[in-house]
Amino acid sequence: MAQKTSLSGPPAAIGPVAEPGNTPQAATTAPTTTDIELTRLMEAIYLKYSYDFRDYSGASQKRRVLYALTQLACPSISELQSRVVHDPRVFQQVLQYLTIPVSEMFRDPSFFLALRQQVVPHLRTYASIKVWIAGCSTGEEVYSLAILLREEGLLERSLIYATDINPASLDKARQGIFPLSSIRGFTANYQQSGGKRAFADYYTAAYAAAIFDKSLRENIVFADHSLATDSVFSETQLVLCRNVLIYFTKKLQDRAFGLFHESLGHRGFLGLGSKESIDFSSYATRFEPLVRAERIFRKRPGLG
Numbered sequence: 001m002a003q004k005t006s007l008s009g010p011p012a013a014i015g016p017v018a019e020p021g022n023t024p025q026a027a028t029t030a031p032t033t034t035d036i037e038l039t040r041l042m043e044a045i046y047l048k049y050s051y052d053f054r055d056y057s058g059a060s061q062k063r064r065v066l067y068a069l070t071q072l073a074c075p076s077i078s079e080l081q082s083r084v085v086h087d088p089r090v091f092q093q094v095l096q097y098l099t100i101p102v103s104e105m106f107r108d109p110s111f112f113l114a115l116r117q118q119v120v121p122h123l124r125t126y127a128s129i130k131v132w133i134a135g136c137s138t139g140e141e142v143y144s145l146a147i148l149l150r151e152e153g154l155l156e157r158s159l160i161y162a163t164d165i166n167p168a169s170l171d172k173a174r175q176g177i178f179p180l181s182s183i184r185g186f187t188a189n190y191q192q193s194g195g196k197r198a199f200a201d202y203y204t205a206a207y208a209a210a211i212f213d214k215s216l217r218e219n220i221v222f223a224d225h226s227l228a229t230d231s232v233f234s235e236t237q238l239v240l241c242r243n244v245l246i247y248f249t250k251k252l253q254d255r256a257f258g259l260f261h262e263s264l265g266h267r268g269f270l271g272l273g274s275k276e277s278i279d280f281s282s283y284a285t286r287f288e289p290l291v292r293a294e295r296i297f298r299k300r301p302g303l304g
């Protein structure tokens with residue numbers, strides 16, 4: 001079985017078993033059989049496919065694996081482990097349950113309004129702009145940002161790296177085709193986010209699909225990259241990583257914040273999801289809030 005490829009080169013060498021503080025066994029009580037099976041499943045996935053889910057938060061991961069069992073008609077996690085290891089197609093199915101490919105355009109419209117009003121004026125001062133959208137899923141967030149940058153006259157001098165670990169999601173993102181049934185909600189979000197035109201200007205409706213204008217993705221690079229195993233690939237001025245870190249343990253969140261800090265240039269901007277914050281991470285002092293309510297932070301000067 002070929003191992004996955006990534007934007008920043010081959011996967012990291014196989015490392016030690018996840019530290020007890022970041023796995024389901026972290027509870028002070030003895031681990032349950034399910035916890036042990038889960039740990040072994042994640043270890044097997046890592047050893048076989050180099051996807052590292054070992055430092056994802058336990059409760060939510062357990063829910064997703066138990067749901068996968070029902071969907072795949074699998075009697076136990078141990079049986080699922082055996083099927084995953086022996087059949088890459090089963091792994092691809094499990095990957096869909098583990099990665100939660102859920103998104104929407106202009107999700108949390110007030111976030112995009114704040115981006116437009118408080119970050120764009122700074123971006124405007126740069127000759128060229130590089131943006132990293134980490135955990136871009138099926139692309140809704142990426143097209144939202146591309147539309148926003150186009151309306152602000154910045155898309156042509158921008159390069160957007162949109163990364164994720166789920167190849168099926170990245171394929172969908174590259175296509176830029178979303179169900180027509182979602183468009184009503186996306187349009188409302190767009191209007192609330194300070195959109196300047198008719199949302200219908202950006203897509204063509206065909207049967208049950210909305211096909212987004214391909215000129216929006218001329219400056220977008222979609223690529224496989226894991227926040228758990230890969231390294232930084234470019235200097236950027238803006239990083240968006242929304243509704244991804246919520247699934248990570250603190251240790252893995254710290255790893256991701258380290259990548260964002262390293263990637264961001266002087267006084268770069270970081271946007272997180274509405275339930276995420278940098279405040280309790282090891283990188284808390286290296287960023288300052290720009291719009292705290294919208295989880296938009298800015299790299300502090302002079303701290304490397």
Ligand SMILES: C[S@@+](CC[C@H](N)C(=O)[O-])C[C@H]1O[C@@H](n2cnc3c(N)ncnc32)[C@H](O)[C@@H]1O
Pocket residue numbers: 099100101102103104107134135136137138141163164165166169225226227228229241242243244273
């Ligand atoms: C709930 S979606 C968020 C999508 C989008 N950012 C949004 O807010 O609408 C979470 C995404 O994080 C991705 N993800 C999970 N683990 C990741 C990792 N280690 N590195 C990069 N992306 C990851 C998943 O594949 C999924 O597409």
